[in-house]
Structure formats: C-alpha cells, structure tokens
Amino acid sequence: MDCRLYPIIPQHLGRITQGSASHFSSRMEDHSAAIKIICWFLLIVSAGAVGTCLLTSWHLFKRKTLVVALLLSTLLSSIVSGATVSLAATRGLGQSSLSAVDSENQLSGLQQAIYISDIFHVLTLGLGKIALMALFGMILSGTGRTGVALIVEGFLILWTVTMMIAISLECHPPEVWNLVSGTCLDAALWTYFGATNIVIEALLLLIPSVVVYRLHMQLRKRLVVIGCFSVRILDIIVSAIQLHYVEAFDARSSLPVDLWPWIMCSQVLQTVTIISACVPYLREFLEAFPSGMFQPAGVESSGLRYAYGSTRITDSDSTTKQGHELYYLKHSV
Template identity: 30%
Template sequence: MAVTATDHSPIVGIIALLSMVIAVLAVGVRLVIKYVITKGLSMDDYLILVAVLFCVVQSICIVVAATHGLGKAESSLSEDNLDTVFKAAYAAEILYVASLTFAKLSSLAFVSFLTQRIGMKEWIFGGAILVWAFTAEFAVAFQCQLPRPWTGQCFDRDAWWTYFAVNNMLIEAALIVLPALLVIRLQTAKKKAALICFLLRIVVIAVIILELYYRHRTTHPSALTAWPVSVCMQSVQSLAILAACIPYLKPFMEGLQSTGLHPYLYPKQSQGSYATRSRKNFGSQELRKLAGVTNRTNVSTDPQEWEAQSQSSQSHIIIRETRTWAVDVQSTAGGD
C-alpha cells in the first residue's frame, strides 16, 4: 500500500515488524554468545528473554492495529475497524510497559552480576523500577472508564504520559551512570570500549523525548494522529532491548574483561589459574630486584618425547624452560 497524507498505516506496520526483528535478533545473538562463553544462562538472560517475548506480542498488536486502520483518517474506517484499532493500541501500551520493565531489570541484573554483589543501591533501584512498572500498568489498564478502558471518558493522559516518560528517562540515565561510575574508577586501556556500551543508552532517552513530544502534540488522539506515537513506542522498546544486549558483543566484552569486571563474563578464567600465574610472576619480579642476581634461561627440547608425542593422537611441542639463578655475595673483612 502507498503512503498518503491520510494513510500512514504501512509505515506503522513496517516499523513494528522491523523493530521486532531487531529485538529478537539482538537477544538471540546475546544468548548464543553468552552460552558459548559461560556454558549457561543467568537471571539477566531470562529477564531479557521475557522482555523480548512481550515485545513480540506487543509488535503483533501494533501490526493488527495498522492493518485495521491505525494511521488512517477515521472517516475512512468502519466502526468495527476503529474499535479494533483502539483495542489493539490499548493492549500494545500494556505490553509496552511490561517489555520495558523486564529490559531494565535485565540491565540492572547485568550490572549486579558484574560487581558480584547486590548492595543497597541495587535493591533500591530495582524497587524503584518495580514501583514505576506497577503504577504504569495500573494507570494504562484503567486510563478510561470501564467497561471500555481503551476509549471514552479518560483521565488526563497527557499528564500521565509525561510522568511515565520522565521516570522512564531517569531510569535509563541511572542505567548509564551506575555502571559508568564503576568502570571510570578502573585503570585500563580499553575503558573507553566498556563505557561506550553503557553510554549508547542515550539514544533510548532521545527517542523517549521524541515520543513525549508527539504525545503532547496530539491533543485529541485519533487513528490518524496517533501513528507517530506508535512508531516512537516501537523504537523505544527495541532500542531498550538492544541496549541491554550490546555489552555482549565481542568488542565490548573484551573491554569489560580488560577492566577487571570479568568473573561473571569469564568464570572459567577466574581466580585459580590466574592467582597461580600472578604468584609466579610476582616471585620472578622480586628475584630480579635483588642486587647481584642474574637470570639465565635455557630452552631445550627432548627429541624422544617429541617423536613419541607426534605418534600419538594429540601432538604438542614440548619445550622445557630451565631457570637458574646465580647470586654473587660480596663480603668485606676488616684487617689490621
């Protein structure tokens, strides 16, 4: 269908499907990378999985609304089609809040697992997200009088969506600041890569501002005038899910590992072998600092073992490194 001045429904349907595909692919790539590295999933993965499931159902509701006339002039729609548009948009708003909530909780869980603790700040922040989510779901569910809460006599929805958007932006800002402060305190060459993966959430805040702008621009929402708000909702939802998945991309994971925040991302490489290597290196460095100490390293190979290993199923190069330390002790004796 062609897009005209009185028909923007194709734009709504395409954006809804595209946003859904981006969110599903982002979560799919995240889960695959996570499972390959850690051989398992954790709470933040389950939370983002729930978020993308709500996203899929919400996107389907928007597609249904677009199919029945969301983005078209109401004069061209039948009463049944118009009722379907408002019902589908109503359901999409409820699912929109749920999807955002689980995406934010997943991001918070990711930060908590990076630090290997859940402190008072994390509990308070998580509680604030849940309070925001419950109040939002209640308000959206009962925004208009029963038995038709999707249309009719409604409360001041402009004021409500302003409250919702402001709190949404504050939570997104906190999800930027909380991990960024953690990374900034660390001294590492790849700190910038780790910071970028959290700072990219600024794009989510920008689209929330755009959504709020279109909500206030539409004094009396209709099937025709409400389509920009639907497009912004789809964009905010998919970007929030994408922002929760970006830290799992290879460049950012390497940046997070280099900051020292890797026990969660790389549990196989944690303390045992790392501590052993550290003690060995520390001992070598301390010996080198002693005056009069020289270090000679001999590298040798055993031909018989080489040949025996080459005939086995697993061939390895055997290199023996022999370190010898010579300490010159100088003493002075006093004489007559």
C-alpha cells in the same frame, strides 16, 4: 456533430481529475501499510540483536538463567506490542480520519489493540532496564558493590509495575481502552511516563559509569565498559522525540491521525532499549570487566575476590590469562 457538446467533455475531465486527485491524496495520508512494515522490521532487528547476544556469549551465560530469561522476556513483550500495533494498523491506525474506520466494531478493535500495545510497551521498557541492571549486579559480584545494583533493580520493578497498573486503568472502567469517548487521563499520564523514563535512562547511564570508573581496571577497559553503557543515550533521544507527540492523546476526535507518530516512536524505543540492553553482553565488554562471574578457565571461583577502588594488592599471586588482566586476591587459608 453539435459543437455545443464539446464544452461538456472538459467538465467531465475536470471531475475525473478532481476525483483522482482526492483519491491519491487520501492514499498518501494512509500510513497503515508503512506502520505494519516498520513494526515487523523493528521486531526482526530486536530478535536479531537478542539472538546475536546469546549466541556470541552463550558459553558465559549457560548457567546464568536470570539474565537470559530477562532478555527473552523483553523480546517476547516487544513482539506482543509490535503485533498489536500491526493489528491496529489493519483496523485503521494511520488513516486520514476516523471516517475512514468502517464501523463501530472496527473502531473498538483499534482502541483495544492500542490499549494492549501500550501496556506491553511499558513492560518492554521496564524489562529491558531490569535486564541491564541484573547483568550489572552479577558482574559486580566479585567487587562487593552489588548493593547499588539491587537498589536500582528494586526501584525499576516498582516503577514498571506501578506504570503498568496506571496505564491499564487509564480510562474509567469498564471500557478502559476507550480513548475516543471514555473518561481518560489523557496526555498527563504519558507525559509523566515519558519524563520519568528519560530521568531513569540518564541514571542508568550515570550510575554504572561512576561505579566502573572507580574500579581497578586499565583506562582502556574502563572506557570500553562506559562506552557500552553510553549507548543508552539513544534511549534518551528517542524518548524525548516520543514526548513531543504525547499531546495526541488529547485529540480524541482524530485518534488514528494524531496518535500513530507516538506509537511508532514507542516501537523504535523498544528496539533501541533491547539493543542497548544487549550491548553490555558482548564478549569484549564482559572480558574487560573484573568479575568472578567470568573468570578464566582453571581458576576456582571459591577462592577469589577483587580489588575495588584501590591500586593496592595484598597478594603477589596475580593471574593473567586469555588475553585480559584481572587481579585475583586469594582468601587466606
């Protein structure tokens, strides 16, 4: 055998090794499979939270269809958003570059899936906040302090609708979904959305806490109620992290590479929003709250009012049943 053939073998081995390393590197930069797995896992967690909430408190909510409808609507909107993100991952989201997207039709489908997901992302966050304030308004019905809850609910509805309209028109028609080559608002709109979302979450934590602190309740029960609302701190943290990735909307040439962290933050934020909206529906929270919505059995709701912001009780007829202390003031006959 000619010894001059031997140097050829290392050259071929070098090419094979280099090609394998390049293929391995591209596989490591492909996050599409992880995106799909995480999305469906988060949807399962969200569905479990809503299901647990309704099952544990169904006897309290079977006549309160509004709060149930809002919770289910929030979950449904989150499912649509998560499913479209999974579809976007199938079409190239999380790939190493736009060159990994096989065709123009696939790129168009990717952008349309992101567009739909963004709209339902905003809807999910809005419905989650409205569901929380709807419950808060109902449990305040016996205190005569529902005005604050109604004002906040109205503001949340207005904020949700206006943000959905703005995001649905993020890019110039007719291709309102074309983030890569269309004329779009880029990161400015999403920066505004993220900042206002953080401010609103802070208010949803502050306002109920102040109102509850002024109620005539035991300190332990007030802390339980405030603690349930304090779970919304997680929403603020995730929103701040998501805001860090908002500049990805400016990097149009590498949309699948730069945008997927922001989208994954949006999915985590939706799950956290649903969980934080479900926590106040837990039995311990509801039974700690003095409200005509959840009075003990055997007491007629038509003859009840509740003390607010004062320790003075005008009627000596107080009732303590089912292990929680609520003070009832009977209407004068």
